[in-house]
Amino acid sequence: MLGIIFTELAEYSIDKVGLEQWNRALAELQLSSHGAYTTGQRYNDDEAMRVFGWLHATTGQTVRGLLNEFGCRLFDTLRQRTLNNYMVDTDFANFLKHIDKTTHDKVRSYFPGSSPPNFQVLDTEGGLVMHYQSDRRLCFLAEGLIEASAEFYKKNITLNHTICMHEGADHCEIIVLIDD
Structure with a gap:
């Protein structure tokens, strides 16, 4: 997936749970990008799915609702x-x-x-x-x-x-x- 999706996903995650919890998620999820995204780069789709799974576990909101x-x-x-x-x-x-x-x-x-x-x-x-x-x-x-x-x-x-x-x-x- 393109970086523009990931940069927005990081901002969305921070807005959902706060910067402190997002930083904990980055350490916990051990993403290959370490959560450092640029808009023109491509990233592994699995990374986004892991973030949505984490958001589901953290917020209790369904993955469908989050997406x-x-x-x-x-x-x-x-x-x-x-x-x-x-x-x-x-x-x-x-x-x-x-x-x-x-x-x-x-x-x-x-x-x-x-x-x-x-x-x-x-x-x-x-x-x-x-x-x-x-x-x-x-x-x-x-x-x-x-x-x-x-x-x-x-x-x-x-x-x-x-x-x-x-x-x-x-x-x-x-x-x-x-x-x-």
């Missing part, structure tokens, strides 16, 4: 650093339909060997259907990103996660109902 909350927070960072120009020229539905091409294709070209998730977004009655596939299985983080993008566009949405990789499927299907 969703982190996704909501991460959206603002990604928007400010990479998406702002694109986002002002589109609407919520088009943003979701084209996010794979506008950002993930760039990530793949700038960072050969990287593996961002794959999205396919189709129109459906009253909204969109998103097919999500990733070896990382971070669909709950994707839910948070979707929720935060809807908030940015001032859209009320309802998410229905009908198929999930965490239940043995090869992809996730997230229905995004848009209330106009």
Whole structure:
């Protein structure tokens, strides 16, 4: 995963539990990076999963809830650093339909060997259907990103996660109902 995700994860963790507890976590988890992240670097996915597991054990919040909350927070960072120009020229539905091409294709070209998730977004009655596939299985983080993008566009949405990789499927299907 890219360092921009990890730098935000470290800040999120500090905000959740405080700097003192985060420093204890770094010693306890013995992360190969030692928690020193830079935005342009790549880091081992396992490191993020260990941090989320630690946050779960420390806060009692579910990993799903933590990932969703982190996704909501991460959206603002990604928007400010990479998406702002694109986002002002589109609407919520088009943003979701084209996010794979506008950002993930760039990530793949700038960072050969990287593996961002794959999205396919189709129109459906009253909204969109998103097919999500990733070896990382971070669909709950994707839910948070979707929720935060809807908030940015001032859209009320309802998410229905009908198929999930965490239940043995090869992809996730997230229905995004848009209330106009």
